[in-house]
Amino acid sequence: MKVSIGFEIDERVAEIARRTTEFVRDVVISEEQACDGNVHAGPEPLRRRLQGAAREARVFAPHVGAKWGGLGLDLCGQAVVFEAAGYSLLGPLALNCAAPDEGNAHLLEVVATEQQQERYLRPLAAGEVRSCFAMTEPAPGAGSDPRALTTTATKTDGGWRIDGRKWFISGADGAAFAICMARTCGGPGDAGGATMFLVDADNPGMKIVRNIDTLDQGLFGGHSEIVFEGCEVEDTAVLGEVDQGFAYAQVRLGPARMTHCMRWLGVARRAQDIALERAADRSAFGKPLAELGMVQQLLADSEIDIETGRAVLWRACWELDQGRPAAQHTSIAKTYVSEAVNRVVDRAVQICGALGISGDTPLSRLYREVRPFRIYDGPSETHRWAIAKRAVRAARERRAIR
């Protein structure tokens, strides 16, 4: 039996990654001051300018198929390019591969009808509009347990009426449309019965009631609370099949978890590079910090975290690219990378001392940006719970075969 395990990067991917690295270094980083770290309220002209520059640099929309004007990379290719983009918080926005638009584009490519693709995917892929994905609800509604979904969609003549409340909906402010998850049969606690709906932002039944004040400030449009009240949509607004929403959520969430890992690994690399530079330049007790054993340990542990995170991420991406159900691999990668990235940024702050707390380097901003990643896309505890359950199930199956 021939077994091959390879980490070679395809030439085209390597070239796009090289261009992305140069683009982020030469164009994007100098724009970081333009929004003073607060990307939530980032000005629309900045987004347009960055995306225009990314187009010129031929790195725009690496994840979207060529039919929609993108570079059509698979997940393994995206892993390399998105990490390069993630070196700046503005990099993914410039390449149009930031959350939630990137995950929504993928979902629309896989699930939407041709008409829906023309209406929603084409402008989204081109960066003409932004979008949001509305699933999470305040308690007692859907959170880490999506089955708790309380938002309902009731059949009307020729359409549906959506009622419910969502919160932490990233990018909602300024989005042209939302993909809203609502219950079309059963009740909270049921494992099925959810449907996805495409809701235009000018629908009078969908209202942003507030933009939530959060620890992070790095996502264009921020995070909003939205109310759906008598929100009427036509039958053509159903994305995919009725009652299949939870299955489609996995189509979106599996890869979307991985793309978050890719982008945040870029942030980890940036933090570690700042720490390495500081450790080489700053001296204490007669030697550079880089020659003090405990600083060396911090630096080494961060290298280990970045390399290990990348390895588990690439493995999960490879599984997904093979079309395999990769739930265990994506859970492991998401849990590991989200925690590793937090450790790396924390160590970088420590190595830089007071400088790391200041706004004189990007570290303090990166510190607050990475914390929420241990909560969204499934909190670490939810993933560990699922990882253990799958491991126990597999062990039982192995025992039954013996």
Ligand SMILES: Cc1cc2nc3c(=O)[nH]c(=O)nc-3n(C[C@H](O)[C@H](O)[C@H](O)COP(=O)(O)OP(=O)(O)OC[C@H]3O[C@@H](n4cnc5c(N)ncnc54)[C@H](O)[C@@H]3O)c2cc1C
């Ligand atoms: C910055 C940010 C952006 C977000 N963007 C979006 C978005 O665009 N769209 C959207 O729909 N949602 C979004 N979310 C919401 C996110 O998906 C939820 O926060 C997440 O699913 C967890 O749900 P919850 O906050 O309701 O936590 P809860 O479900 O209340 O869980 C709270 C805690 O309980 C523990 N827990 C949960 N499950 C288990 C378990 N099985 N075993 C042990 N402990 C467990 C964990 O410690 C968890 O953190 C975003 C959240 C954040 C922070």
